[in-house]
Amino acid sequence: MSTWEEEKIHDDGTYESSLDTIDGSIATLNLGPTHPATHGIFQNILKVDGEKILGSEQTIGYIHRAFEKLAERRPYNQITTITDRLNYCSSPINNIGWHMTVEKLIGAEIPKRAQYMRVIIMELARISDHLVCNAVIGVDTGALTGFTYLFQQREKIYDLFEEVCGARLTTNMGRIGGFERDFSPAFNEKLKAFLKDFPKVFNEFDALLSRNRIFMDRTRGAGPISAERALEYSFVGPNLRAAGVDYDVRVMEPYSSYEDFDFEVPVGTTGDTYDRFQVRQEEIRQSLRIIEQALAKMPEGSYKADLPEFYLPPKEEVYNNMEALIYHFKIVMGETPIPAGEVYHCVEGGNGELGFYLISDGGRSPYRLQFRRPCFIYYQAYPEMITGSSISDAVLTLSSMNVIAGELDA
Amino acid sequence: MGKIEDLEVFNGEGYQLSRLDKVIAAARANSVWPLPFATSCCGIEYMGSMGSNYDVARFGMERMSFSPRQADLLIVAGTISKKLAPILKQVYEQMSEPKWVLSVGACASSGGIFDTYSVLQGIDRVIPVDVYVPGCPPRPEQIIDGIMKIHELVKHEGIRNRYSEEYKAKLDKYNIEINGK
Amino acid sequence: MASKLTNEAVIERIKGQFGSDILSSETPYDFLTIEVQANKQHEIIEWLKKDEMLKISFLTNLGGVHYPEQAGREFAVVYHLQSMVNNFRLRLKTYVSKENPEVASIVDLYVGANWMERETFDFFGITFKGHPNLVRILNEDSMDYFPMRKEYHLEDATREDKDDRFFGR
Numbered sequence: 001m002s003t004w005e006e007e008k009i010h011d012d013g014t015y016e017s018s019l020d021t022i023d024g025s026i027a028t029l030n031l032g033p034t035h036p037a038t039h040g041i042f043q044n045i046l047k048v049d050g051e052k053i054l055g056s057e058q059t060i061g062y063i064h065r066a067f068e069k070l071a072e073r074r075p076y077n078q079i080t081t082i083t084d085r086l087n088y089c090s091s092p093i094n095n096i097g098w099h100m101t102v103e104k105l106i107g108a109e110i111p112k113r114a115q116y117m118r119v120i121i122m123e124l125a126r127i128s129d130h131l132v133c134n135a136v137i138g139v140d141t142g143a144l145t146g147f148t149y150l151f152q153q154r155e156k157i158y159d160l161f162e163e164v165c166g167a168r169l170t171t172n173m174g175r176i177g178g179f180e181r182d183f184s185p186a187f188n189e190k191l192k193a194f195l196k197d198f199p200k201v202f203n204e205f206d207a208l209l210s211r212n213r214i215f216m217d218r219t220r221g222a223g224p225i226s227a228e229r230a231l232e233y234s235f236v237g238p239n240l241r242a243a244g245v246d247y248d249v250r251v252m253e254p255y256s257s258y259e260d261f262d263f264e265v266p267v268g269t270t271g272d273t274y275d276r277f278q279v280r281q282e283e284i285r286q287s288l289r290i291i292e293q294a295l296a297k298m299p300e301g302s303y304k305a306d307l308p309e310f311y312l313p314p315k316e317e318v319y320n321n322m323e324a325l326i327y328h329f330k331i332v333m334g335e336t337p338i339p340a341g342e343v344y345h346c347v348e349g350g351n352g353e354l355g356f357y358l359i360s361d362g363g364r365s366p367y368r369l370q371f372r373r374p375c376f377i378y379y380q381a382y383p384e385m386i387t388g389s390s391i392s393d394a395v396l397t398l399s400s401m402n403v404i405a406g407e408l409d410a
Numbered sequence: 411m412g413k414i415e416d417l418e419v420f421n422g423e424g425y426q427l428s429r430l431d432k433v434i435a436a437a438r439a440n441s442v443w444p445l446p447f448a449t450s451c452c453g454i455e456y457m458g459s460m461g462s463n464y465d466v467a468r469f470g471m472e473r474m475s476f477s478p479r480q481a482d483l484l485i486v487a488g489t490i491s492k493k494l495a496p497i498l499k500q501v502y503e504q505m506s507e508p509k510w511v512l513s514v515g516a517c518a519s520s521g522g523i524f525d526t527y528s529v530l531q532g533i534d535r536v537i538p539v540d541v542y543v544p545g546c547p548p549r550p551e552q553i554i555d556g557i558m559k560i561h562e563l564v565k566h567e568g569i570r571n572r573y574s575e576e577y578k579a580k581l582d583k584y585n586i587e588i589n590g591k
Numbered sequence: 592m593a594s595k596l597t598n599e600a601v602i603e604r605i606k607g608q609f610g611s612d613i614l615s616s617e618t619p620y621d622f623l624t625i626e627v628q629a630n631k632q633h634e635i636i637e638w639l640k641k642d643e644m645l646k647i648s649f650l651t652n653l654g655g656v657h658y659p660e661q662a663g664r665e666f667a668v669v670y671h672l673q674s675m676v677n678n679f680r681l682r683l684k685t686y687v688s689k690e691n692p693e694v695a696s697i698v699d700l701y702v703g704a705n706w707m708e709r710e711t712f713d714f715f716g717i718t719f720k721g722h723p724n725l726v727r728i729l730n731e732d733s734m735d736y737f738p739m740r741k742e743y744h745l746e747d748a749t750r751e752d753k754d755d756r757f758f759g760r
Contacts (some may be wrong), residue, residue, distance in 0.1 A: 033448060033494065033497055034497060034501060035476075040449070040453075041449045041494060058529035060726055060728060060729065061493055061727075061729035061730060062448050062449070062490070062491055062493050062494040062497075063449050063488065063489045063490075063491050063494065064491050064528045064730060065489055065491065065524045065526060065528060065529055065731040066524070066527060066528050066529070066738065066745065068714070068739065069526060069527075069738060069739055069745045070524070070526055070745060072745075073745050081523065082523075084451075085450070085451055087534035088450065088451040088454055089454060104620060105620075123673075132457075142608045147461075148461060148462045150460075151457070151458065151461030151462060152461065152462050152463055152585075154461075155458065155461065155463045157457075168455070168458075168549065169451060169454060169455055169458075169548060170451055170546060199567065218420055229649070229702075231649060232676075232701060232702045232703060233702055233703040234649065234650050234651065234701065234703035234704075235703075245675070247675050252675075252678050253678070260523070296534075296623070341620065342619045342620070342622075342624070343618055343619070343620050343622070344622060344652075344671060344680070344682065346651075353651070355651065355652055355671070357652060357654065357671065359656060367656075368656045368657075370652070370654040370669075372651060372652040372671070373541070376706060376710075377703055377706065377707065378703075379706075380586075380702075380703065380705055381702075383705075405449060405450055406450045406451060409491075409729060410729065479613065492731065493730070493731050521747065521750075525745075525746050525747055525750060525753075526728060526745055526746065526747060527738050527743070527744070527745065527746070527747060527748075528729070528738070529747065531747050531750055
């Protein structure tokens with residue numbers, strides 16, 4: 001929908017300018033698709049009067065990859081690789097969210113230990129997601145220093161992921177039913193070191209920006225949205241919480257034993273860039289708290305559920321055991337039986353409620369799989385949030401909304 | 411090897427003989443200005459290689475050139491959809507000669523796992539590519555390796571190569587005109 | 592946090608208001624799902640949003656499903672609605688035929704439905720009456736088919752290096 005300031009635009013296309021120097025005409029500014037300030041591929045055509053934005057029109061779909069169609073052609077365990085590429089800043093959350101959806105469909109019970117392991121991984125992923133976003137807000141306000149420091153810490157999170165699954169970014173973490181192996185001693189060592197070192201660097205970053213006069217002047221009041229409007233636009237996650245609504249899927253519909261942990265849900269008041277930044281900062285702290293609790297309370301038990309139809313058996317069993325051979329064949333050929341049914345499962349992703357709406361007809365692939373992609377839904381509020389502000393604020397608003405092109409365009 | 415004292419020492423400013431194209435190539439290779447055309451996951455890994463741990467600035471690539479006009483190297487990192495392909499081509503056409511293209515990741519090189527109706531099956535269908543980096547996404551080490559391969563190409567780039575018939579024929583295949591001509 | 596509403600109470604209240612417009616209701620995996628008549632879904636969603644007891648006033652998701660073998664009801668439009676106050680979720684389905692795949696747009700109720708409806712149009716060709724700008728969103732405007740319909744291929748048609756026998760084409 002167009003959000004031009006219609007009443008000021010005359011029939012002949014001229015505009016009643018608020019500036020004396022402009023002869024009453026509107027300039028069109030093309031922001032994107034490949035603009036250095038947009039951190040992703042999407043186009044915004046801005047109508048500007050001097051520095052003031054009168055309205056904008058968005059074009060998206062530049063990296064549309066047909067995830068949903070692709071999911072209709074793949075066996076369930078192979079869909080994990082697609083979810084990796086949705087919000088690639090926090091792939092493990094997507095992976096585990098998908099696994100939990102399938103587990104809901106087949107009615108699997110997951111051991112407590114595996115659930116706690118998942119919580120640790122998901123919270124690490126949330127930290128790495130928020131770190132990118134907040135580091136980039138820093139870059140867009142001219143503070144490149146924070147970026148270099150935070151990316152060093154992000155590499156440590158990548159190291160941790162590598163220790164668990166072997167990959168850095170597109171992790172393909174875990175299996176339907178838990179993990180492929182237990183956390184190694186090296187992982188535990190590295191995690192302890194991370195929990196010790198990270199808060200120091202993070203607090204320095206926080207001290208650099210949070211109460212910095214320049215940063216506050218720059219970000220407060222930039223791209224605000226009210227709670228009512230945010231709910232109308234189906235906002236979720238940090239962006240909704242910044243507007244003052246304390247909705248968090250981890251609290252409202254706890255999954256993977258989140259009810260066992262004590263953490264707070266930070267909220268903002270005005271929904272502007274500063275509040276979004278602060279909500280993410282606080283969420284990183286809460287994530288650290290959750291990880292510490294999960295480590296301290298880590299129960300004994302298995303790292304996976306007893307689901308032989310989703311776990312490749314060890315090679316020696318395949319050679320010597322008929323049953324194992326059958327499972328091996330079925331998994332490799334993607335012929336694992338799945339009940340028919342219809343489930344919706346959601347997790348609190350880096351950007352908010354990430355939902356999986358799965359319809360199974362009992363076949364080898366989902367009949368229909370729809371991803372509820374938070375970015376896609378809240379990015380449409382962008383024109384409304386920037387109308388009336390300046391171009392530099394528009395850039396800042398975009399980076400603070402954390403629009404990830406992969407999630408936006410599916 | 412003799413000792414340094416044995417060498418005959420020249421006083422004064424001295425001079426060195428070399429070939430002009432080698433001097434130019436060495437200068438070019440050590441100051442490649444990249445244009446990161448980062449669309450998706452690989453873009454995040456490229457950001458990782460820009461970060462302090464991997465630090466592409468070591469290779470004379472401190473300055474990202476976000477304008478294609480001043481860029482020497484187009485780094486295409488991520489999926490290119492059919493909707494985006496004309497824009498990629500336009501960006502390539504806007505770059506000044508000499509220019510190189512690094513295709514980072516499986517998607518840019520061949521479409522990767524996305525053999526779907528909306529994804530361009532490799533950027534070499536619209537622009538010529540010099541070096542391909544495999545991986546989904548490639549690790550920063552791999553990206554840096556690809557960049558070093560580009561440096562090798564730049565070092566051996568003849569000074570008149572870009573005026574040659576072969577080069578023109580290569581671009582003709584893609585319907586791209588050599589700019590400045 | 593447990594929900595303050597039960598599935599039974601909600602379905603009773605909805606049926607009390609709309610009666611025969613609710614074609615069926617079920618609770619797969621404890622998720623209340625109702626099917627409503629195609630021309631009634633706008634009215635029901637509006638009522639759900641305003642109802643003092645239910646307060647189902649958040650649109651979680653909107654999408655389409657294609658069932659080519661169901662004659663006369665080939666396309667389903669699925670709304671996931673949510674009450675944040677009561678922590679309750681509701682799935683609302685409505686079926687339309689392939690000859691006339693049209694339902695009323697709910698953009699006037701939820702601004703956020705705008706892109707979700709455009710995406711559903713882009714994927715399935717389901718049109719939303721009253722939508723302010725119903726054009727393709729993810730695919731190119733020049734595309735002449737609706738790719739998520741079951742009869743269309745997933746793969747890129749220009750690939751020549753793949754042997755069709757091995758890729759199910």
